[in-house]
Amino acid sequence: MSTLTRERRAQIRARERQPWAGEYRRYDLVKEFLAALGVMALLTVVLAAVFGSPDKHAITLADWARNAPNDFVVTAVAELDGTSGTATYGAPYTNDPTAGQKLGPLPLQRWGGVREPVDTAQDFVLGPLSTVTGDTTLTSALREYKAASADQQTAWGTAYGDALDKAPDNDPGKVANGDFGPVPVLVLRLLDLARSGGLDGQLLSSGGFYQTNYAKPLLFLADGSYLQDQARTEHLGGDQWGMMNETGRYPGQAWLWLYTFWYQIPPFTISHNADALVWALMMVLSALLVLLPFIPGLRSIPRLTRVDALIWRQHYRAQR
Numbered sequence: 001m002s003t004l005t006r007e008r009r010a011q012i013r014a015r016e017r018q019p020w021a022g023e024y025r026r027y028d029l030v031k032e033f034l035a036a037l038g039v040m041a042l043l044t045v046v047l048a049a050v051f052g053s054p055d056k057h058a059i060t061l062a063d064w065a066r067n068a069p070n071d072f073v074v075t076a077v078a079e080l081d082g083t084s085g086t087a088t089y090g091a092p093y094t095n096d097p098t099a100g101q102k103l104g105p106l107p108l109q110r111w112g113g114v115r116e117p118v119d120t121a122q123d124f125v126l127g128p129l130s131t132v133t134g135d136t137t138l139t140s141a142l143r144e145y146k147a148a149s150a151d152q153q154t155a156w157g158t159a160y161g162d163a164l165d166k167a168p169d170n171d172p173g174k175v176a177n178g179d180f181g182p183v184p185v186l187v188l189r190l191l192d193l194a195r196s197g198g199l200d201g202q203l204l205s206s207g208g209f210y211q212t213n214y215a216k217p218l219l220f221l222a223d224g225s226y227l228q229d230q231a232r233t234e235h236l237g238g239d240q241w242g243m244m245n246e247t248g249r250y251p252g253q254a255w256l257w258l259y260t261f262w263y264q265i266p267p268f269t270i271s272h273n274a275d276a277l278v279w280a281l282m283m284v285l286s287a288l289l290v291l292l293p294f295i296p297g298l299r300s301i302p303r304l305t306r307v308d309a310l311i312w313r314q315h316y317r318a319q320r
Contacts, residue, residue: 023318056234059227061203061217065194068226070170072194075224076187077164079120081157084223086120093118093219101276108276116215121153124220125190128202138189141182148181156181238263258282 065072078084090099092115100109126146132138145153160180167174172188193199203216221227231237259282268274293299302308309316 056230059221059230060197061194061199061221062197064221064224064226065191065199068224068229069191069195070164070172071224071226072191073172073187074161074164074170075220076125076190077157077161077183078223079124079220080126080183080186081154081161082120083157083161084120086118086219086223092116101273103273103276103280118216118219120220123216124203125186128193128199129186129189131202132189132193135189137185141185141189144182145186152181155179156183160184160187239269258285 075084079087082088086093088094088096088099090096091110091112094117095114097110100107102108126142129138129142145156148156156179159178160175160183163175163178163180164170164172166176172184175184190199193202200217203220204211204214228237232240259278262268262278262281263274268278271277288295288298
């Protein structure tokens with residue numbers, strides 16, 4: 001074995017000492033770089049013009065309250081009586097043992113636990129209103145609401161929510177008379193606070209110098225229909241293919257195309273566990289990509305398709 005190895009090495013060294021007998025081709029690196037740069041720049045401009053993603057400013061609670069006040073009031077009532085999407089979402093916001101997405105029998109969402117606890121009535125409505133001073137009507141309404149039992153609070157909120165649903169355009173000014181307790185005063189004062197921009201500051205307060213936790217204002221905003229309406233206008237709905245810029249004018253999340261693709265086809269389009277199912281599928285696909293060199297059959301695709309022969313066709317032609 002060692003003799004063959006020495007002979008092989010001797011042959012390689014002898015071959016290396018021989019002059020090159022193959023073909024020479026002139027190669028201008030600068031010229032190729034400039035050509036590639038020009039082509040990529042042109043493609044970038046054309047594709048950005050055709051498929052460019054929108055560059056929208058962040059939507060605030062003040063924008064919502066000013067542009068869609070009726071939707072804001074309806075959502076505030078749902079936060080107050082605990083029927084909003086956030087209040088019934090489960091982990092990581094609320095401790096609801098029946099809520100959460102599953103992967104088969106595995107309750108993936110509940111495994112993480114409540115890591116961002118949210119009390120929608122206190123955090124979104126009562127807490128911010130308690131910071132308002134100089135409003136005796138509001139102070140009296142807060143005192144009356146907090147003194148009532150939980151069943152009474154739920155009854156007031158449910159009654160007012162039903163009345164808003166029946167009012168034209170959900171307009172609080174057109175609600176029929178009923179036993180709503182202090183709920184109308186609370187939600188209308190919250191609307192005033194949001195219009196002034198004060199509610200954004202209240203929900204962003206995290207106790208630190210830098211306010212970087214946008215979870216609560218985003219959850220409150222997402223419970224209404226205003227955010228969804230704005231998204232669908234820009235073709236960014238869950239059943240649409242649009243993608244938003246991450247920051248400023250940088251390209252959108254084009255790398256998400258495969259992830260969002262699955263939401264457009266059954267069974268993911270009709271499943272209540274679509275997020276968990278898509279996540280599991282993407283984990284499987286990612287594992288296949290990482291393990292590709294070790295999977296028999298898949299790892300042989302380049303050799304069987306002879307892609308290398310197409311790429312290096314001039315070299316193989318010269319060798320023949």
